[in-house]
Amino acid sequence: MSLKKGHEVTLTIEGAAFKGKGIGKVDGMAVFVTGTMPGDEVKARIIKRKKNYREGKLLEILNPSPDRTEPLCQHAKVCGGCSWQHVPYQKQLEFKTQQVTDHIHRIGGLDTPVLPALGSEKELYYRNKMEYSVSTRRWLTEEEIHSEEFVDDSGFAAGLHAPGRFDKILNLNECHLQRKESFEILSFVRKYCEENNIEAFNTFEKTGYLRHVMIRTAHHTDDFMVNLVTFKDEPETIKHLSEELLNAFPVITTIVNNVNDQISPVAIGRYEHVIYGPGYIRDKIGEFEFKIHPNAFFQTNTAQAEKLYEVARTYADLKDGDVVYDLYCGVGTLSLFMSQKASKVLGIELVDVAVENARYNAKENNVENVSFVKGDMKDVFTPEMVQEFGTPDVLITDPPRAGMHPDVVSRLCELKVPRIVYVSCDSSTMARDLKILSEVYDVIEVQPVDMFPQTYHVEAVAKLSLKEI
Numbered sequence: 001m002s003l004k005k006g007h008e009v010t011l012t013i014e015g016a017a018f019k020g021k022g023i024g025k026v027d028g029m030a031v032f033v034t035g036t037m038p039g040d041e042v043k044a045r046i047i048k049r050k051k052n053y054r055e056g057k058l059l060e061i062l063n064p065s066p067d068r069t070e071p072l073c074q075h076a077k078v079c080g081g082c083s084w085q086h087v088p089y090q091k092q093l094e095f096k097t098q099q100v101t102d103h104i105h106r107i108g109g110l111d112t113p114v115l116p117a118l119g120s121e122k123e124l125y126y127r128n129k130m131e132y133s134v135s136t137r138r139w140l141t142e143e144e145i146h147s148e149e150f151v152d153d154s155g156f157a158a159g160l161h162a163p164g165r166f167d168k169i170l171n172l173n174e175c176h177l178q179r180k181e182s183f184e185i186l187s188f189v190r191k192y193c194e195e196n197n198i199e200a201f202n203t204f205e206k207t208g209y210l211r212h213v214m215i216r217t218a219h220h221t222d223d224f225m226v227n228l229v230t231f232k233d234e235p236e237t238i239k240h241l242s243e244e245l246l247n248a249f250p251v252i253t254t255i256v257n258n259v260n261d262q263i264s265p266v267a268i269g270r271y272e273h274v275i276y277g278p279g280y281i282r283d284k285i286g287e288f289e290f291k292i293h294p295n296a297f298f299q300t301n302t303a304q305a306e307k308l309y310e311v312a313r314t315y316a317d318l319k320d321g322d323v324v325y326d327l328y329c330g331v332g333t334l335s336l337f338m339s340q341k342a343s344k345v346l347g348i349e350l351v352d353v354a355v356e357n358a359r360y361n362a363k364e365n366n367v368e369n370v371s372f373v374k375g376d377m378k379d380v381f382t383p384e385m386v387q388e389f390g391t392p393d394v395l396i397t398d399p400p401r402a403g404m405h406p407d408v409v410s411r412l413c414e415l416k417v418p419r420i421v422y423v424s425c426d427s428s429t430m431a432r433d434l435k436i437l438s439e440v441y442d443v444i445e446v447q448p449v450d451m452f453p454q455t456y457h458v459e460a461v462a463k464l465s466l467k468e469i
């Protein structure tokens with residue numbers, strides 16, 4: 001069978017693969033199907049035909065896997081937020097561990113042991129930040145799409161973007177990723193706007209008012225921020241909405257209005273007004289305290305970030321007086337974590353605001369032995385920089401999804417650092433980099449850490465030490 005586009009096939013899902021898709025075989029050909037899990041027998045339609053595999057759209061589950069569980073959320077099938085709600089948490093952890101192991105073994109060509117993924121205590125309600133979007137266009141439900149009647153998709157939609165759609169919003173009736181007040185506030189704002197004729201932002205015409213409702217909560221304090229991102233600056237409108245919010249939700253400790261009057265669809269304003277409270281929330285990671293402003297980067301699952309950083313610190317095996325480098329340091333959280341035993345820490349980061357935040361965080365925590373350099377890693381992390389700052393005893397690297405630039409990997413090979421800790425949010429690119437690094441370093445152990453339950457994403461930390469010759 002040539003398995004052309006449009007063909008309907010029946011298959012049994014054997015594994016969990018790339019981006020959480022289930023994988024099975026038809027006549028020896030791999031077929032990936034979203035929304036399935038190992039053990040499911042399904043009917044699918046081929047929608048993509050590649051040389052070595054096909055992609056199928058799930059049509060029907062003929063025989064569910066005995067492990068399947070009923071998703072808690074009514075939007076689970078459509079919403080891109082949580083693609084694994086039908087998989088029990090213990091199984092999610094097994095699949096994540098397996099995924100990291102496959103990458104390390106197959107892509108990295110390494111036989112390094114991969115430990116079982118460290119699970120999150122909270123399987124739901126674990127996010128400290130939700131960025132809901134508001135639009136005049138609503139994503140239709142399956143029933144509406146198949147309805148005989150004309151269905152109007154215009155109005156005031158507030159929720160999350162439909163997968164792959166910048167213009168359509170899945171109008172959420174529930175969401176279990178952040179504490180429950182978060183979703184209640186979103187519903188309240190939607191209702192208030194509808195009743196008071198406050199318009200949603202229209203992406204195509206660039207008109208309307210409300211663009212995003214961002215909510216930031218803290219893990220170690222009771223601080224609670226609502227950030228209303230608007231297209232226009234209307235002090236009276238925001239004042240009334242904020243008063244109503246504060247009356248209805250005494251839990252709110254600060255309200256901010258970011259005004260984004262530009263075309264770019266981001267939740268960051270060109271300027272902001274603090275409407276109520278201090279304009280930031282406070283939270284802790286380990287022994288360090290952070291003032292988190294609306295647009296500052298902060299790990300979204302605080303409790304798991306602590307676990308991740310603890311693993312990194314243990315792998316770093318710091319000795320008194322060590323010189324530490326923190327590549328791709330973001331807002332410097334790991335730099336701070338490493339600072340106590342080290343004689344000095346140098347964080348390097350591309351993004352201006354992140355470097356500003358990092359310096360601010362160090363100052364707020366009275367940490368004086370960390371410094372930060374802004375720049376593209378491949379350009380600034382040079383032998384001259386190392387000569388100036390000192391030879392590293394320990395190097396932490398936490399690159400973005402794409403992994404490290406080949407020039408940076410080569411430099412790490414030349415530099416011969418006694419200990420390296422590689423933190424990664426994509427184990428396939430980490431495995432690619434480890435394959436090259438393993439010519440100079442022993443890759444001793446890998447620990448996956450689950451920061452995002454109900455999704456297929458997983459972080460992993462690898463411990464490397466310089467080969468003894």
Ligand SMILES: C[S@@+](CC[C@H](N)C(=O)[O-])C[C@H]1O[C@@H](n2cnc3c(N)ncnc32)[C@H](O)[C@@H]1O
Nearest residue numbers: 328329330333349350351375376377398399400
């Ligand atoms: C996964 S984050 C690391 C965050 C940080 N270690 C933490 O735990 O909060 C990756 C960081 O790399 C930065 N980055 C991306 N490309 C870069 C480059 N070419 N040079 C330097 N930094 C870069 C991003 O801005 C981002 O802050």
